[in-house]
Amino acid sequence: MxxxxxxxxxxxxxxxxxxxxxxxxxxxxxxxxxxxxxxxxxxxxxxxxxxxxxxxxxxxxxxxxxxxxxxxxxxxxxxxxxxxxxxxxxxxxxxxxxxxxxxxxxxxxxxxxxxxxxxxxxxxxxxxxxxxxxxxxxxxxxxxxxxxxxxxxxxxxxxxxxxxxxxxxxxxxxxxxxxxxxxxxxxLDERDLCAGSAEAIKVSLIRDADFFRSLYEARHALARFDAPAMESMIVRCAELHLEHIQTSGDPFELGSARPLDFGHWAAHKLEELTGGSLRHGEAVAIGIAIDSLYSRRAGMIAEEELEQILALLEEVGFDLYHPALRTLEVERALSEFREHLGGKLCITLLKGIGSGIEVDHIDLPLMKSCVESLAQRSPRDRSPAAARGR
Ligand SMILES: NC(=O)c1ccc[n+]([C@@H]2O[C@H](COP(=O)([O-])OP(=O)(O)OC[C@H]3O[C@@H](n4cnc5c(N)ncnc54)[C@H](O)[C@@H]3O)[C@@H](O)[C@H]2O)c1
Ligand SMILES: [Zn+2]
Missing domain, CATH: 3.40.50.1970 (Rossmann fold)
Incomplete structure (x- = not known):
């Protein structure tokens, strides 16, 4: 040989x-x-x-x-x-x-x-x-x-x-x-201006608590698509994504971990289920809400942190309910996500605002209960986006 x-x-x-x-x-x-x-x-x-x-x-x-x-x-x-x-x-x-x-x-x-x-x-x-x-x-x-x-x-x-x-x-x-x-x-129309905020909220949650706080403080300006607020959100979000690609040691994603895909297992499935009518950013906002709820119910983040996350998502303009949530099969979506990533299941959750953690096991009944909670959100709980008829 x-x-x-x-x-x-x-x-x-x-x-x-x-x-x-x-x-x-x-x-x-x-x-x-x-x-x-x-x-x-x-x-x-x-x-x-x-x-x-x-x-x-x-x-x-x-x-x-x-x-x-x-x-x-x-x-x-x-x-x-x-x-x-x-x-x-x-x-x-x-x-x-x-x-x-x-x-x-x-x-x-x-x-x-x-x-x-x-x-x-x-x-x-x-x-x-x-x-x-x-x-x-x-x-x-x-x-x-x-x-x-x-x-x-x-x-x-x-x-x-x-x-x-x-x-x-x-x-x-x-x-x-x-x-x-x-x-x-x-x-760009309002819907697509808003969509980009989901990825910024995502990366702030897993990487940078100060960025999350600045987004939270700027939430009304972001909801109005105020140019300086949008531009600093875009620059910092891009910087954090680039930093991850540069420093993670795995720019071509050969391992199983994919921290930047926080909230994305559900988002990808929701995009497929809606035939693309839900924007990627809109689906990611819902995915973030699901995985934040799960992080809370698994005892990893505090109730006030969850409330802040949901409030930020809704106040910048996202609707955290979509009818497709009722047909989201959690087990199948997680399994397809694992297949796409390769290797073993690796889902990013939160252990605090600004701090992501990878887990290789998801409690299916608990995750299903999180999806159901969002699916059951009453119209009263819904965001300005829903009120605008998005
Ligand atoms: N490769 C990656 O790393 C990566 C990361 C995140 C998302 N994505 C992918 O990006 C896609 C979503 O991208 P998106 O959110 O930019 O939406 P999009 O590309 O679907 O665009 C949304 C709409 O805006 C229109 N549009 C684009 N620019 C415009 C402008 N300046 N003025 C008016 N209309 C304009 C487009 O024609 C389209 O109708 C998804 O397919 C997602 O999977 C890829
Ligand atoms: Zn994305």
Whole structure:
């Protein structure tokens, strides 16, 4: 027998830049990002979320004017790929296929760029497409929802559905760069502005009590989508996610622990059960409520802590009840979550605000009672979001 132990390390670094109006002539962010890619000319395929385009029809012209600047020596593909926004582009392989067709048609190489501007779903689907074209062409993400700017668009993962299962196909593929342009959020509706707060509340609960307190203090400003409150929420949330990826020792999630997925076992199932009509952030807010209730009933957090968590979720605008809760099969959802993570069951719970803990066993009757408690919330208990008819 002969064994050769192959071993090497690959270092990744990519900038995550926060700016406003990235395509304006005086903004150097994108130029700086492209300068990291070597000598021009650089070829760029623009990809735009159809929901963003409908709300901001001037965007393709702004991209063209920016790219036409002579100093940049860019070759912009004058045929942006428009991708249906939301879960449909992850469920239906149509746009992944169209992306690959355009890469072939325009002879894009592994040093060319896909400049993908959109919500988390478009970034996930097009990230998967970019990672699989020629085994990976350079991806510049420009997240255009608050959730994509503080979580979905900044990390190392992409995914699409397969056989109705969310995120079944996907890769770990760090982007070339992420440009978080706050001006893109100007056209976002209230529902999607709110959705991003769920991931910030999530990461504050498992990592940073001070951040939780600041979110709690800013809850009324966040409910009004006040720009400074939203922007500092986005920046701190992104920072905590990036810090985790950098320092956890497991950026490509080879182990079973997935602390950033606090509240997500239920959220993923609720998204599937509602056919994507529940936004990821809305489902995560419900998932956080379930796992916080469980943490309380298992004696791990105090009643006042639970009350603060539920109050923050509701006061920033989340509805913690959805009819799909009545059909949520806890055992099956936990088992599918375990299968997706790989290895043994590993669920993050809370041992205090700002402090997550991984457990490998869930008391099913107790968890079911938590789901039932939320399912039984009376309309009186419900949030302003429910009152607004969300
Ligand atoms: N890869 C990851 O690490 C990761 C992390 C978290 C979430 N996700 C995924 O992200 C997805 C959710 O992303 P999301 O919350 O950004 O929602 P989304 O991508 O579903 O977008 C929501 C809606 O907003 C529209 N839209 C996007 N930007 C807009 C703008 N600026 N103006 C007007 N409309 C706009 C879209 O067309 C869509 O209709 C889920 O599929 C989730 O699984 C991925
Ligand atoms: Zn999430």
């Amino acid at each position: 002969r064994e050769i132990l192959q071993s090497f390390r690959v270092a990744y670094d990519y900038p995550v830049v926060f700016t406003r109006n990235a395509f304006s002539p005086s903004n150097c962010t994108l130029t700086g990002v492209l300068a990291r890619g070597g000598a021009p000319p650089q070829r760029i395929l623009p990809v735009i979320d159809a929901g963003l385009l409908a709300a901001d029809p001037g965007l393709p012209d702004r991209i063209e004017s920016w790219a036409a600047r002579s100093d940049l020596q860019l070759e912009l593909i004058r045929e942006p790929l428009i991708v249906r926004g939301g879960e449909i582009c992850k469920r239906d392989p149509k746009e992944v296929r169209e992306f690959h067709d355009l890469v072939a048609k325009h002879s894009l190489c592994r040093h060319s760029y896909a400049l993908v501007i959109g919500g988390g779903a478009v970034l996930d689907a097009m990230g998967y497409a970019a990672a699989t074209a020629h085994r990976g062409i350079r991806l510049i993400r420009m997240p255009s929802t608050s959730l994509a700017q503080n979580d979905a668009g900044i990390g190392v993962k992409n995914a699409v559905y397969f056989a109705g299962r969310k995120n079944f196909l996907g890769t770990f593929a760090p982007p070339f760069a992420v440009v978080n342009d706050f001006a893109l959020l100007d056209s």
